[in-house]
Amino acid sequence: MQSAINFGAGPSMIPQEVLKEAQTHLLDFHGHGLSIMEASHRSSMYEEVHNRAIEDIKTLLHVPEDYDVLFLQGGASLQFAMVPLNLSQGGVIEFVDTGTWSSKAIKEAKIMGLNTRVVASSKESGYTHIPENIAFSDEADYAYITSNNTIYGTQYKTFPDATAPLVVDASSDIFSYPIDWNKTSLLFAGAQKNAGPSGVTIVIIKRNLLERVNETVPTMLRYQTHAEANSLYNTPPTFGIYLLGLTMKWIKAQGGVEAVRQYNEEKAALLYNAIDASEGFYVGHALPGSRSLMNVSFNIKDKDKTLEAALLDLAQKEQMVGLKGHRSVGGLRASIYNAMRKEGVQALVDLMHSFAKTHR
Structure with missing residues (x-):
């Protein structure tokens, strides 16, 4: 990494x-x-x-x-x-x-x-x-x-x-x-x-x-x-x-495109499962049947800008960059393209879990 x-x-x-x-x-x-x-x-x-x-x-x-x-x-x-x-x-x-x-x-x-x-x-x-x-x-x-x-x-x-x-x-x-x-x-x-x-x-x-x-x-x-x-x-x-x-x-x-797809599915599952298991603290933008394996867009409950800024600041301190959502929709976005390793996604999931536990 x-x-x-x-x-x-x-x-x-x-x-x-x-x-x-x-x-x-x-x-x-x-x-x-x-x-x-x-x-x-x-x-x-x-x-x-x-x-x-x-x-x-x-x-x-x-x-x-x-x-x-x-x-x-x-x-x-x-x-x-x-x-x-x-x-x-x-x-x-x-x-x-x-x-x-x-x-x-x-x-x-x-x-x-x-x-x-x-x-x-x-x-x-x-x-x-x-x-x-x-x-x-x-x-x-x-x-x-x-x-x-x-x-x-x-x-x-x-x-x-x-x-x-x-x-x-x-x-x-x-x-x-x-x-x-x-x-x-x-x-x-x-x-x-x-x-x-x-x-x-x-x-x-x-x-x-x-x-x-x-x-x-x-x-x-x-x-x-x-x-x-x-x-x-x-x-x-x-x-x-x-x-x-x-x-x-x-x-x-890596084994070609087919192997990359399987790995991407595993990475995305880690992040979407964290969102779904957060009991509403995190809310995904895309409906489950249309979810992207490349870009995971989500918000914190009630689109709380204060909590969003706090999470982004904490992520920056943990050397996680690029998580701010696009200006047209706000929120957060984790792009997990082919080069992103599963360990990177897990680090974000761990951070999201501890942040939600502290700020519910």
Whole structure:
């Protein structure tokens, strides 16, 4: 464990093994006499790192042969615009609204003057759950969901069915469970939760969707541009991709995505059980059937700001950081991404238990 236990929502903690390996080769990358940060993205030294990272993503997520893996920039937020620019065919785009990030994606499509339709939403409940019985229409250009909602702590347990191509924003839970590619046509994610540092955006797209793009879309904003150039059309974030590659290597060493999911379930159970057993002292935001394995959002009874501040102060003294909830919902939030060890979650649970015992 690091000296600080980082529950931050992102950029979030990176596995110690990854940081140590990067540190070892920071000044001299495997005897090349220079850092990977200094290497040309056209050099064989970097291209090996680049291509290995792509292949490891394909292996870990069992990506089918007819999909391309792209490394882009601009964060996941740029994808709110790139997806409709590349996939819209002049028809309707259908969304499920489960929180801030899906709302922002809807907003971007509307800015472009595109026809949008929200087929399901949990807004009226304060985004406490994932809607049930989601029904996308057959005529949609594409359907769109956000798989995990960092702010509200909700997560899809399975992706909904869609006849139209399903687009998934998986920024905060990629590499934490296997992907059902029979349902998914495009998946994107910022790397800074489960895949490495900020600055790299992963896009995994079914190859036949690349041909949809209109010729009026700027070159840099076309998926086709980056697919044809193996994500080397312009200078990529080379050091971020290097660290992403090390993170893929780490996930493989844990036993792969399937083993990581089981471990995440065990971590989340520790924390949710502590909330449920607190007899109302702690109250989770998400309903039980929609609870996220990545982000646990909760409040202290009656949303007591004084007690909340006291717990955050005590956590800080115990070197637990990043527990303050998002400004839009308040409360507390423990982000327990892949790199968080079970010992870190147990330390938080122990602190919560002793705090509740003292302040009931």
